[in-house]
Amino acid sequence: xxxxxxxxxxxxxxxxxxxxxLLTAVAxxxxxxxxxxxxxxxxxGPTRVGPFGLLQPLADGLKFxxxxxxxxxxxxxxxxxxxxxxxxxxxxxxxxxxxxxxxITINGVRTPLQITDVNIGxxxxxxxxxxxxxxxxxxxxxxxxxxxxxGGLRASAQMISYEVSLGLSLIGVLILSGSFSLREIVDxxxxxxxxxxxxxxxxxxxxxxxxxxLTAAFAETNRIPFDLPEAETELVAGYHTEYSSMKFAMFxxxxxxxxxxxxxxxxxxFLGGWHGPLFGPPWVQSILPVFWFVLRVFGFLFVYIxxxxxxxxxxxxxxxxxxxxxxLPLAIANLVITGLIVALKS
Amino acid sequence: MLHLVLFLTFGAICVAGxxxxxxxxxxxxxxxxxxxVMGSLAVEYLLLGAEFVAAVQVIIYAGAIMxxxxxxxxxxxxxxxxxxxxxxxxxxxxxxxxLVSSVLVAWVLLAHSGTTAVPAGALPGPPKIIGxxxxxxxxxxxxxxxxxxxxxxxxxxxxxxxxxxVQQSKKEG
Numbered sequence: 409x410x411x412x413x414x415x416x417x418x419x420x421x422x423x424x425x426x427x428x429x430l431l432t433a434v435a436x437x438x439x440x441x442x443x444x445x446x447x448x449x450x451x452x453g454p455t456r457v458g459p460f461g462l463l464q465p466l467a468d469g470l471k472f473x474x475x476x477x478x479x480x481x482x483x484x485x486x487x488x489x490x491x492x493x494x495x496x497x498x499x500x501x502x503x504x505x506x507x508x509x510x511x512i513t514i515n516g517v518r519t520p521l522q523i524t525d526v527n528i529g530x531x532x533x534x535x536x537x538x539x540x541x542x543x544x545x546x547x548x549x550x551x552x553x554x555x556x557x558x559g560g561l562r563a564s565a566q567m568i569s570y571e572v573s574l575g576l577s578l579i580g581v582l583i584l585s586g587s588f589s590l591r592e593i594v595d596x597x598x599x600x601x602x603x604x605x606x607x608x609x610x611x612x613x614x615x616x617x618x619x620x621x622l623t624a625a626f627a628e629t630n631r632i633p634f635d636l637p638e639a640e641t642e643l644v645a646g647y648h649t650e651y652s653s654m655k656f657a658m659f660x661x662x663x664x665x666x667x668x669x670x671x672x673x674x675x676x677x678f679l680g681g682w683h684g685p686l687f688g689p690p691w692v693q694s695i696l697p698v699f700w701f702v703l704r705v706f707g708f709l710f711v712y713i714x715x716x717x718x719x720x721x722x723x724x725x726x727x728x729x730x731x732x733x734x735x736l737p738l739a740i741a742n743l744v745i746t747g748l749i750v751a752l753k754s
Numbered sequence: 755m756l757h758l759v760l761f762l763t764f765g766a767i768c769v770a771g772x773x774x775x776x777x778x779x780x781x782x783x784x785x786x787x788x789x790x791v792m793g794s795l796a797v798e799y800l801l802l803g804a805e806f807v808a809a810v811q812v813i814i815y816a817g818a819i820m821x822x823x824x825x826x827x828x829x830x831x832x833x834x835x836x837x838x839x840x841x842x843x844x845x846x847x848x849x850x851x852x853l854v855s856s857v858l859v860a861w862v863l864l865a866h867s868g869t870t871a872v873p874a875g876a877l878p879g880p881p882k883i884i885g886x887x888x889x890x891x892x893x894x895x896x897x898x899x900x901x902x903x904x905x906x907x908x909x910x911x912x913x914x915x916x917x918x919x920v921q922q923s924k925k926e927g
């Protein structure tokens with residue numbers, strides 16, 4: 409049993425580190441996206457600021473700070489200011505229950521590499537992401553402009569539609585592991601089949617669930633090919649048309665933080681979390697799981713960007729038809745089959 | 755102690771949100787107050803130890819249903835509510851009526867129901883127990899409720915689909 413003081417201090421330190429790492433990751437995901445998309449399109453991307461343009465996110469951040477913060481006269485002020493705050497707060501909060509590795513011992517204090525391990529971790533993340541839509545919806549409404557309103561409406565309709573498939577695709581994983589705790593879900597994926605196939609959920613028959621999750625997650629984070637809420641060619645910039653300076657940057661940060669959360673969740677639920685070969689001296693062994701986990705998240709983010717550089721945008725009726733008529737039945741079928749198999753096995 | 759302080763704080767926030775819901779003139783402000791009510795109720799459940807119910811409360815009510823409310827308000831572009839003479843009468847009769855009925859309900863609950871206060875964290879929280887209760891002890895009510903919801907969905911579809919004459923004329927072009 410740890411004392412209250414060490415618990416509080418430990419939590420504050422962990423939260424601070426997690427926030428710092430997350431914000432840095434957000435900045436460098438932007439850099440990664442610009443680089444990768446540039447190379448897909450046969451360009452160089454950022455090269456001027458620092459080696460390989462590595463300091464570009466810093467320059468962008470500074471630029472955001474010094475931009476004039478314009479509040480158009482026709483907006484509904486209270487919600488106009490609250491909307492980006494809501495978006496970024498919920499986007500950053502969901503990291504609090506995501507574990508990034510095993511337990512470690514520092515100075516005799518054993519602690520999980522996670523801010524807090526709750527036994528309904530997955531539900532908390534789903535709850536937080538479902539609240540995040542208010543940021544976008546309210547931004548669209550309070551801006552009092554037609555493009556913003558259309559963007560906000562599209563975003564809320566799209567998020568409600570795809571959240572159903574997203575939730576159903578996760579239930580297969582929950583049936584297999586029998587827990588809502590992300591740590592227990594990862595622990596259930598340790599070991600191998602016949603000595604060489606890892607027991608990741610994706611290899612335990614959840615490959616369709618992974619596909620559904622991937623698709624629904626793209627829609628949830630408003631990314632191409634589902635970026636209709638901010639479709640530049642029709643809506644100027646969608647829900648954040650009227651935003652500038654740091655308020656715009658908050659939406660931007662929220663989008664990339666959501667991408668990272670989705671990537672973390674995919675790694676934890678389908679790709680075996682931090683399981684991987686362990687070797688070397690003890691300190692290397694305690695760091696390696698984190699490395700394997702980050703590798704998976706990075707791979708998932710790369711796929712995200714790759715698809716962005718490849719696919720065109722859906723039409724809105726295609727988006728709705730795909731979500732309700734294809735993805736949802738597939739998710740239900742996957743759920744029924746997984747349930748049947750688990751029931752027959754036990 | 756901390757539990758009690760938090761419980762009372764969020765209870766106060768919940769009531770304040772509910773009052774604000776009635777006082778606000780603009781529908782979107784009222785909808786947002788309702789979200790506050792839902793959210794603080796979820797915290798109350800969490801403090802009582804019903805963590806699964808708390809999470810579901812946030813996902814279903816605050817997350818899904820209220821998003822639909824906000825969506826409809828945005829879509830209809832509902833403006834500020836106007837006071838009519840009818841609403842003044844409602845105000846005059848409503849406030850005393852509400853006070854009397856809430857005192858009555860509290861009196862019945864406290865004096866005659868025979869229930870005792872639940873200590874914080876005493877409710878069955880884990881999803882496993884709730885799943886067992888739903889699919890074992892209360893299977894019939896659970897299934898009957900889902901049939902009820904299915905009927906409601908069918909009703910919504912019937913109401914939303916255009917009448918046959920319109921469909922005919924659309925086909926004929």
